[in-house]
Amino acid sequence: MMRRGEIWLARLNPNTGAEAGKVRPVLILLNDALLATGMSPVLCIPLTSKLFKNLAGLRVAIPPRGRLLKPCYVMPEQARALDRGRFSDTPLASLTGEEMIEVERLFAATCGMEHWLSPIH
Numbered sequence: 538m539m540r541r542g543e544i545w546l547a548r549l550n551p552n553t554g555a556e557a558g559k560v561r562p563v564l565i566l567l568n569d570a571l572l573a574t575g576m577s578p579v580l581c582i583p584l585t586s587k588l589f590k591n592l593a594g595l596r597v598a599i600p601p602r603g604r605l606l607k608p609c610y611v612m613p614e615q616a617r618a619l620d621r622g623r624f625s626d627t628p629l630a631s632l633t634g635e636e637m638i639e640v641e642r643l644f645a646a647t648c649g650m651e652h653w654l655s656p657i658h
Contacts, residue, residue, distance in 0.1 A: 546625040557583040578618035584609040603630035613644040
């Protein structure tokens with residue numbers, strides 16, 4: 538069963554324009570309660586192995602672990618919902634709590650929701 542914070546392989550093609558494509562690792566964002574229902578599609582964020590300096594502030598570095606064999610970077614601006622049929626059968630790895638907090642921070646900023654991350658005064 539999928540869990541939030543896991544990295545799975547997914548088929549992102551067909552893609553259009555600047556969308557991330559091909560088979561690549563993705564980070565599962567959908568919460569565990571919805572994942573447990575079998576709900577489809579699944580909200581996720583693609584990963585890339587390339588880091589462009591002009592986008593470094595938008596990336597969360599994920600070192601190799603488990604079946605994730607090389608360093609990758611989460612691309613929060615590329616979030617999408619994918620049908621469960623696009624995913625592999627087992628996860629590659631999981632993020633730490635600290636990594637998920639950083640992904641959530643950048644995802645919220647990408648969506649213009651930074652105010653959700655600050656304490657209310």
